[in-house]
Amino acid sequence: MKTRVLSRLISPQTMALAAVLLVNWILFPGFFDIEWKDGRLFGSLIDVLNRGAPVAILAIGMTAVIATKGVDLSVGAVMAIAGATAATMVEAGWPAHTAVAVALLAGLACGLWNGVLVALLDIQPIIATLVIMVAGRGIAQLITEGSIVTFSDPTLIFIGTGSFLGLPMPVVIAATLAVLATLLVRRTALGLLVEAVGVNRSAARYAGISANVLLLAVYVFCGFCAAIAGMIVAGDIRGADANNAGLWLELDAILAVVIGGTSLLGGRFSILMSVLGAVIIQAMNTGILVSGFPPEFNLVVKSGVIILILVLQSPLSATLFLRAPKAKTGASK
Amino acid sequence: DGLQGKVVGFSQIGSESGWRAAETSVTKLQAEERGIDLKFADAQQKQENQIKAIRGFIAQGVDAILVAPVVATGWDAVLQEAKDANIPVILLDRGVDASEDLYLTSVASDQVKEGRVAGEWLVNTVGDKDCKIVELQGTVGSTPAINRKQGFEEAIAGKANLTIARSQTGDFTRSKGKEVMEGFIKAENGGKDICAVYAHNDDMAVGAIQAIKDAGLKPGTDILVVSIDAVPDIFAAMVAGEANATVELTPNMAGPAFDALDAYLNGGTVPEKFIITESKLYTPADNPQGEYDTRKGLGY
């Protein structure tokens, strides 16, 4: 048991995170400084968590989707829709809780739409969710009529920038969601059933699992997560920027899940590892920010780090580093 | 009379910023006032879509074409095609690297000058004090980012007390502006070492202001904020004492463009090649509340 915990602690992910943090520290010696100011924690590490929260939340939903062998490209657009909905409603005078509820509903609805396309119409997930990826941002802009809707509603702002027990709200929300989602999938049968559907959807049906309902639920959950992330991002800048909110974040979310070790081919998944993946990505982004490199280098650095992590995770490096017998797995792929 | 009933195609870049949204809505407004049938095409940030749109307009036989070019290069061929079809083209808000006889006129600001105006304001404001500046650049490689950086650097060149300590891209967006500013603050001694932030547009400045506040500092006082565009929200910040200066980029590029077109089509007057809009500096002394109110309805 102890060795299992230990072997988890030295997974490629934790090694990657440690490496990225170390580099950040070398580039910027104050990186690990944390101070207590105005009743909340401050520091680059906190920033990493705070800025990583939206992608982490997306990654939670995305993990479930990917575990079923799917993918959801629409989450960025759904974020924009949720942010736009909440902002426009509070600006129109609705109470914040109504606005939040409607925004969440909008996310659920988008998820349901995706789920119907994937589960019932049997459309391939990439293409099915591409529809909202394209149209969703348009819908968000339709809601805001193309402008950035600035608001001053304290509740919405609190979601994005408030703090609880000294931690930024986004971190609190992401952590809570991660823990709840993990409990939900591991304390119930959901985790196993989702994995079963991802490993073999046909066999799942034969085993009496309501695979379609489960698929629907998973996409709905992903939409829900995206809506939360969307409100955080809007609350953070006190405005709904329909054109830019969540732009390309679907790629970061997928990347986080893959870095976390969940296979794009479905099956075994770990929500906490995906969250760790999101933190690694953000640590890298923050590192780029504090490094002082010219911005032209951002993407090159980012790809370098990703390649490094992939190499660390690949079976090839396992055989190289751990000297396990080199088995040719041609037929068991 | 006038441009009544004329068909004009407008190839817009996209809707990436508050300012751009305003330019679109002002253009539509201007067209409506003059009875122009405006064909609008949103290029979703892609030059290839703009070229497609222009060719589409040519194929439809429109009377004139407005284009806000996403990038300066790459227009010769399609502009030549428009010229061959005798359709006048007017450039809006950004210039191109093409032979001047390929377009009727260009209505744009001088982006280098915008940067310079911002820089000069800062130079005058800080005087001889040492001032570490952080810069929020626009999208890497975009013309306004390159020009505004250049203009600003020109203005502070030779002033040894002003240095750009850090410069990163904030992609012209609020959230990236905020995130990047947060990083800068951490990297510069909790923001205490930063004397001013220069943002290539107001959206990023608005994000930066929030980051400064979150760090427990006072934007506008502890850290000076200067940016470009003059969107309503930056005036709101000025009212709150949180922003210090903005250089106006008028969203009304279409007005002068239509005037020139009118004169050309109806009177045969060839307009001057470059109609440069004013790069007016606004500070809290310029009635920010009033500016806010007049701009609020323009679709920013």
Place this chain on the structure above:
Amino acid sequence: MNRSLRPLAATAIIFLLCYLAAVIQFPSMLSTRVLGNFLTDNAFLGITAVGMTFVILSGGIDLSVGAVIGFTGVLIAVLISHFGMHPLAAFAVTLTIAALFGAAMGAAIHYMQVPSFIVTLAGMFLARGAASVISPDSIPINHDFYTSVSQAYLLMPGGGRLSLIGGIMVLVFVVGALVAHRTRFGSYVYALGGNTTSAALMGVPVARTTILIYTLSSFLAGLSGVIFSLYTSAGYSLAAVGVELDAIGAVVIGGTLLTGGYGFVAGTFIGVMLMGLVQTYIIFDGTLSSWWTKIVIGVLLFMFILLQRIVFAASAPRKKAFWKV
């Protein structure tokens, strides 16, 4: 008719019906100008989509193509404008680099067993990043060769232009179709998409084929970059952002299954033309705001895949998923 050709025929018919509907509303959409524009304006997308077809047929995906187009353009521009190279030499250098880049991605996908989605995503960051490191600024190319090639077209009656680059695209489609449907390599591509394990056991050289597929895709993306640079006479690091999604869309609309193994290069051609049609239609309409443009594109995409779904359901052989493990 061969049953497997049915979706292709259906796609073609749907395209013609859409075109007809558009022409009824805007008669000038039938002009030779518009037809010429279809070829010229979509040349770079079409060429990329041919490469993407191979990748998708093999069951993979290539997200790096848009970035490779951007990178190619910048490199060519620098080589010509800053180093004074002749364009043809610059093309050779750049296409070689692009092909090697694809080979490296293919090798990573095969040997490291990382999904293509992730490898090519990293490739996308790398290519786009490398482009902006070379020059964030857009670089004009002023060379006689460029002027003559980009101005090379046949004037059709009605003012339409049949351009050289449009012709190159058609040629690439023809060659692509021949390679996919008439060569051993092509059959290996389909084999990989059908079932990698079976393919390996049947003696398909999986490693070589995978590497070649991504080499081809990157090479064609590079060629597309060449075309793009001819089209705009410039190189720009942000050129062709998001083209990978357009290319994937065109391939899928053309009837190729994203899971691999089924589809036609000719279908992709229709897919590209359909995307061009949608854009042209929106431009002719001219009343859609920025947001309605997106919504309409999304809705059309949806209607199309739905229609296709119905056609496929009617024509697909029973139990297709039978062998997929």
Place this chain on the structure above:
Amino acid sequence: MTEPATVLQARGVVKVFGQHRALDDVSIDLRAGEVHALLGENGAGKSTLIKILTGAYQATEGEVLLEGQPVRFADPLQAQAAGIGTVYQEVNLLPNRSVAENLFLGHQPTRFGFVQKKVIYAKARAVLATYGLDVDVRAELGSYSVAVQQIVAIARAVELSGKVLVLDEPTASLDRNEVDRLFDIIRQLKARGLAIIFITHFLDQVFAISDRMTVLRNGKLIGTSSLKDVSPTDVVRMMLGKDLEILHPVSTAAEGASGPVMLSFDGFGKPGKVAPVTLDIHRGEVVGVAGLLGSGRTELARLMFGVDTAESGKVTMNGKEISLRSPVQAVQAGFGFCPEDRKADGIFGDLSVRENLIIALQAKLGWFKALNRDEQLEIAGRYAEALDIRAANHDMPIKLLSGGNQQKVILGRWLAIDPNFLILDEPTRGIDVGAHAEIVRTINRLREDGLGLLVISSELDEIVAYSSRVVVMRDRQMVAELHGQDISPKIIVQAIAAQHQEAAE
């Protein structure tokens, strides 16, 4: 008389998967012009050995010699080039490509680099004609039945085999006629001097065609001998390490012994799939379903389990009408179904043996009433023991188990829900003699426990061994119901074949 030359040889081959030694110092030699049976229980290492011989796997230790020269095939392509053609276990072809392309992939004749499709089609038609197969060679392989696909796989391997032909369970999904035809071809190839490896679990087939045999047990070589020198009982003893009654006992499942009617299907059918079927299932009885390949047996089972939805008729259970629109409803009603295609519809390859065992029970319990780890361990342990499931541990992925053990896991999965009615579709396909006998015993035991069972099988001896009643399917229709004395292979064959006579008349 001189010994025929040794063509292919393996010496001291060891193959290790992770911790597991799948092959331990195995040697085998194949002579020109012989059919060499490779025998052993499920998981003995037969497939692993031939994969090493043909370059699909690399041996951990040991060497392979072709005509006396050591060879190292990096992949199947190199083995093919050296004249070794292989049919791997479970058809490994491309359902998405044409029949012709499947036959010639990698060897298509080309001109100027272009594949000559016409030539290929003609050749393909000619090749398949020798197998008595007249199909559209341009059509997708996937549109044909498993049997057709199996023949295409064999034909492909034969075309590629200049020296050696390897057949890993080629007959598992063929019917008698097709097996006979295959044997004719094997004899011709043998006469041409090919060395042929033949893997099967049907002992009668081994004796019908093979010259020598090699037996593996638990990855170890037990021995090689001429078939002239051994009896079936000897072979079984070598395989299992113990004696086993290999002849099926006469059915003890007298019809009168079954209990009251539990389930009634009344006019149950779906146009285009299965013509309306009316059938009662009693407690404590086994209804055997016989029929030719493609006669609609699987379709009937799918319908009865709600995988496909019936469009006519009704089902009553203990007198009450029930709805069977999805497997979920079937499971709630206490049905279980072991599907024919284990890999595609049965196992969850990446999930553990334990999870595979409890998954149906878990699905029945719903999303929120999770079995905790202890309960899972207990249930998995219970059924693994009851069915003698052999796995190194229950946390290993099921895909690493041998076919027979996978089949038992799926059976165990359904026993865990404590079912009333079990549908087994070809439960013994690809299963070794030992496990085969065990499954037959289990079926009988379940019947005695009062379950109702519907068992589909192509092996008539087996059907006869456990059925209380036999129904016969033909052309997607239930055409006969046999009782008592009529339950014999001969009469079943007559019932199945009636159609051919009718057609001939």
